[in-house]
Amino acid sequence: MKALTAMCSIMAKDMRTYYLKPPNISWGIIFPLAWTGMFFVKTGTGLESLQGVLPGVVAVAVLFGTTSMLAVTVTFEKKGRSFERLLLAPISLELLMLAKTLGAIIFGIANALVPVAIALGIGGIEGIAWGPALGAVTLTSIASTFLGLFIAVSVSEVFEAQTFSNFFRFPMIFLCGLFFPVSQLPLVLQPLSYVLPLTYAADLLRYSLGSENVLAPGLSFAMLGMFGALLFAGSLHCVRRRWIA
Amino acid sequence: MIEVRGLTKSFDGVRAVAGIDLTVDRGELMGLLGPNGAGKTTTLNMLTGLARPEAGTIRVAGIDCTRDPKAAQHLFGVVPDDSNLYPELTGLDNLTFCASLYGMGRAERTERARLLLEEFGLGDAAHRKFGGYSRGMKRRLTIAAGIIHRPAVLFLDEPTTGIDVASARQVRQLVRDLHRGGTTILLTTHYIEEAERLCDRVAFMVEGRIVTVDTLENLLSPVSDTHVLVLVTADPTTGLTPELERLFPHLRFEVVGAREIRVESRQPIAVGPLIREIEERGATVMEARRERPSLESVFVRITGIHADQMKREKERKGGGGGAS
Numbered sequence: 246m247k248a249l250t251a252m253c254s255i256m257a258k259d260m261r262t263y264y265l266k267p268p269n270i271s272w273g274i275i276f277p278l279a280w281t282g283m284f285f286v287k288t289g290t291g292l293e294s295l296q297g298v299l300p301g302v303v304a305v306a307v308l309f310g311t312t313s314m315l316a317v318t319v320t321f322e323k324k325g326r327s328f329e330r331l332l333l334a335p336i337s338l339e340l341l342m343l344a345k346t347l348g349a350i351i352f353g354i355a356n357a358l359v360p361v362a363i364a365l366g367i368g369g370i371e372g373i374a375w376g377p378a379l380g381a382v383t384l385t386s387i388a389s390t391f392l393g394l395f396i397a398v399s400v401s402e403v404f405e406a407q408t409f410s411n412f413f414r415f416p417m418i419f420l421c422g423l424f425f426p427v428s429q430l431p432l433v434l435q436p437l438s439y440v441l442p443l444t445y446a447a448d449l450l451r452y453s454l455g456s457e458n459v460l461a462p463g464l465s466f467a468m469l470g471m472f473g474a475l476l477f478a479g480s481l482h483c484v485r486r487r488w489i490a
Numbered sequence: 491m492i493e494v495r496g497l498t499k500s501f502d503g504v505r506a507v508a509g510i511d512l513t514v515d516r517g518e519l520m521g522l523l524g525p526n527g528a529g530k531t532t533t534l535n536m537l538t539g540l541a542r543p544e545a546g547t548i549r550v551a552g553i554d555c556t557r558d559p560k561a562a563q564h565l566f567g568v569v570p571d572d573s574n575l576y577p578e579l580t581g582l583d584n585l586t587f588c589a590s591l592y593g594m595g596r597a598e599r600t601e602r603a604r605l606l607l608e609e610f611g612l613g614d615a616a617h618r619k620f621g622g623y624s625r626g627m628k629r630r631l632t633i634a635a636g637i638i639h640r641p642a643v644l645f646l647d648e649p650t651t652g653i654d655v656a657s658a659r660q661v662r663q664l665v666r667d668l669h670r671g672g673t674t675i676l677l678t679t680h681y682i683e684e685a686e687r688l689c690d691r692v693a694f695m696v697e698g699r700i701v702t703v704d705t706l707e708n709l710l711s712p713v714s715d716t717h718v719l720v721l722v723t724a725d726p727t728t729g730l731t732p733e734l735e736r737l738f739p740h741l742r743f744e745v746v747g748a749r750e751i752r753v754e755s756r757q758p759i760a761v762g763p764l765i766r767e768i769e770e771r772g773a774t775v776m777e778a779r780r781e782r783p784s785l786e787s788v789f790v791r792i793t794g795i796h797a798d799q800m801k802r803e804k805e806r807k808g809g810g811g812g813a814s
Contacts, residue, residue, distance in 0.1 A: 247593025254590035262578045326574040333538060334591035407615035489542055489559075490491075 248336045263317045264352065272313035272407070278359065280305050284424075295364050300450035301423030302360045304331075304443055307385045308414055310356030314349035316406030323488065332489065340437055346390045353386030361454075372455030376438035377462065377479040383452045384469040385446035392442065393477035398483040408482065410422035417443045426459065442472035491516040491674045492537065499545035501530050506532045508698035509546065514643075514676050514691075520668045524695035525795055529583040530678035531571065533695075534647050537676070538568050550643060567641035571648040572680075574616040575626035577621030581631050582611055584620050585638055592639035599638070606634040610664065614788060626657025635665055637673070639754060644668060645675035650684060662688060684783040696793050706785065713783035713791075719753040719761065720746070722777040723768065727751055730771060739769055 284298045288417060298305050320329040331341055364370045421427070421443035427435055438444045449465040452458035460466075499507040522530045531532045533601040534540035537548055539559030546557040550562040575584045582603055589599030607616045610630045615623065620631065629649070636644060649665060650658035655778040665688055670677055679685055685692045686706065693703035702709070731743040731751065741764075742754040751768075753759055765775045789795070 250593045251591045254587060258579070258587050260574070262576065318810075325577075326570065326572055327576055329540060329570065330574060330588065331591070332540060333563060333568050335560060336591070337560060413785070489540060 248340050251334055251336045252344035252347070254346045255341070258451075259314075259318045259345065260348045260352075263321070264348070265316065266317055267365055271474070272309055274310070276309050278306075279454065296454070296456055298424060299360060299364050299370065299401045300447055300454050300456050302420070303357045303382065303454070304385060304423055305418060306356045306360055307353040307382065307446075308389045308417065308443060310362065310398065311349045311353035311386055311389040312410045312414060314352060315390065315393035315406070316403050316410065317399040320400060320403050320406040323398075324402065328488075329458070338484060342394065342477070342481060342484070346394055349381075349390045349393065350386045353389060354382055357386070358380040369447055370455070374453045374455070378453035378468070379450040380451070380488055381446070384466060384473070385450065388442040388446060388469045388473045388476070391473050391480065394480045395476045398480050398487070415472070421447050421449050422459075424480070427472070428459075442469060442476075443467050445472070485487050491519070491551060493547075493549040494533075494537070495547045497533065497536060497548065498544045499536060499541060501527075501532075502545060505698050506544075507536070510695075510698070510700045512693060512700060512703070512733055512741070514674060515671075516674055517518045517672050519665070519675045519677070519688060521689035521692045522676065522695050523680070523682060523685045523692050523789065524636075524678075524793075525680055527697075528695040529561060529698040530648055534568075534645050534676070534678060535600065538566065538645055539563060562767060564639070564647060565637065566643040567636035567651060569644065569646045571634040571635050573625075573650060574630040575620050575635055577629070580617050580619055581607060581623070582616040584631060585635055588635040589638045591597055591663055594639065602638060603634075603773050608637065611660070615704060615811060624657075626653045626660070629653050629657060629661055630664070630761060633661065637668065641673070641676045643676070645735040646675060648678055648680070650679070650681065682789055682800045694793055696787060696795065701790050709788050710783060713787055715756060716756065716783050717755050717759050718781040718783065719759045719764075720777075720779050721751045721753065722769065722779075723751070724776050725749070725772065727768075727773055730768065730773065733771070734764075736768065738764065747789045 280302060284302050319328070322331075331345075332338075334341065336344075392413065393410060396413070397406050400406050400409055418424075420430065420438050421441050422438060423443070427438045427444060430438065445460065445465040445468040448458045448460045449469065450463060452465070459484050494512040496512060498509050498578060499506055500504070510529075510533065512520075512533075514568070515801070522533065524530055532541060533779065536543045537555070539555065543556060546556070551565055551567070553562040555562050562728065568626070579587065582600075585600045585603035590601055604613075604616070606707045607613050612615075612634070614801070615627060623631065623709070630650075633646075633649070642723065646665065649757065652662050653661065662684065665677070667674065669688075678739075679689070686776060687708065691705050692709060693700045695701070723789075726748045727745060727750075728748070731745055732741050740755060740757065741759065743745060744752040746752050751811070753764070762780055764776060768775055
């Protein structure tokens, strides 16, 4: 119960203090919105193309929305030494890091709703499997958040976290089959796609948002779960090795 | 309450803490006194779980913290040398947040936070953002945050460094009050006067080692029966001491500056004859003052490090202010 109080408090404090900071607004809200707008307003393809681009846009919204948060909630606090205060609290490191990421996961899910709501508003979307879609968005948000966490604990400065995030985020937009199938990539790049979590996220989102998927949904769920677990474990290892040295 | 055996830590091959042993009894206020780089903060970090010891054992209230650094964290509060609260939160929000980290319920933490803000003279600033506080206010709020959950043990790292004299006085009074209330306190400082004024026992720490640890009474006893007189003259006293030593063989003379002579004796010093002899040799005595034996003289005698040297080092590293 005490740990739960601490966790909720950390999450609430982060959301209240950091989520509307300029880097988060620009990368976490404006950028995904701009992408959504860009794809939905594109000319010459008609409304029937919405179904095709929606999974990619949702994936981008979640990816950017989540990864941007951790640079501030973790790296910024580490830099200002207030993170030490959390390390001194009598809760396990696992729970502490979950508390630090829970807000970003929720933010990522909320971000995913923006393009979905716009698409529904415009019309021409059908066949959404809401249950699997929620599962897909949640898992995508978890995996992206933990990717952001891993980056945030691997660097020392906020700007490094943002730059390093882009090093992963932008290539993933093109390598993970968000807007065109992985099969259309040069053969040499295709194996790379399958070691990136967003490939599975995009495929799962396509399946649940009524688009054509390539991989078995069960496999995508499992792979996203595995990526999430590995990235979280890696982040904890980094904190123990570098911050409690 | 705190028991440390053979605690060791190195950074990049440099030994920061070299196998120290330390015991702090329940309700005791123990000071770790030493210059910059002595290993005081590293020791505190290992005790609180912010750094991993290479070797040695730590026990707090019987709990083995070496195996599980988290196990005893509910028992202690930590006040770091830097005021590391959240600049975007108000004083009240900072305290309630810190209380929530220890699982305190909403009503209890708000009541406790308000009480501490009043006690620490920050009631009027409760709804102001921490980032806008003065250094002294920040330090006081950081101490309040350290004791928000009523810890049995408090670790204080350089509590008065970097704050003005008036705030330092307030902070010292707060520490005294906590000590009187039964809290076990381990504080680090490079201010000898601070250790002397506050602590029951003091450990001198130099280059990662504890060179002496004892009660203030025991530390001062070798110098307690020494009488010290300082004479300040208007003219330089160069070459005067050999003659004075010949005239007063039971006294020990030391030229401190060009115009200052320090006289030490195991017996009370007769001031009149001494001043007459000096003035007959052409130096006008402007001031004669008796100095009580202090921890500073003991520290200098044992470590060879002067208090001014420690203060200067700390100020160079950006931690002005301090004890007075």
